[in-house]
Amino acid sequence: MIADVEKRLEAAGIKPTAMRNLVLEYLLKQGSAISLAELERGLAPVDRVTVYRTLKTFEEHCLVHSINDGTGAAKYALCQEDSGEVRHHDLHVHFYCNSCKETFCLPKTLIPAVVLPQGFISEEVSLVMKGVCERCSA
Template identity: 55%
Template sequence: MKDSEQRLLKHQIKPTAMRLVVLNFLLDQSAAQSLTDIELKMGRTDRVTLYRTIRTFEENGLVHRIEDGSGITKFALCAPGCNVEGHHDLHVHFYCLECKETHCLPKTHIPEVKLPSTYKVLETQLVVKGICSNCSE
């Protein structure tokens, strides 16, 4: 069995042809991708099937959603600790103001935020904006 198929099965996702194509595409990317980016770069794909695939990946802890302030939701592969029960990859995202790419910085963790006991945290995101190393050269 191929690595991509095993990865899908590990996340309780049935390895269909479209899911394998999308996963392999995401594995080849260095930056987070929007649905439009994926659709355009992959070529001719059914938009509804693509949306459902990404939604299934997100629900099963294979990709995470990134709101980088650009107004466009982007997706990137999760760290190995994420699963059906939830996402456990709290890390910083970097949005480049030049190339408009969003990168995960998995080794840069988001510090724990202490809130009053009456508040319930559902999601934490930290986006740093600036110029990436490729654009600053």
């Protein structure tokens, strides 16, 4: 297990450390995106600043992406391992469940191309849908 975690870190160009291993291992267990506060609680006792820096390192290396689901706190989720040429975040839809309040990555649900008026240059795009998730609608 720890070997897999280290392999994944190295594949992303990140040097494994005890904290990075711990954070990645925890993220791999999640079924939905989590906030820094949730991550910190899950790993307690840990230093919040260290956890935050670890997330930022992961984000810079496209190992995780952050999601603004409108709840106020940024959430983090792992990027797909083999997303091919679409390396980084934002191109898939995120889904916020109004019932369980969880935010899910939908990596197979891509954001459709949007035609902008002339003179507008897109630099970032995100799409958060709100509704009822698979588990809550069952």
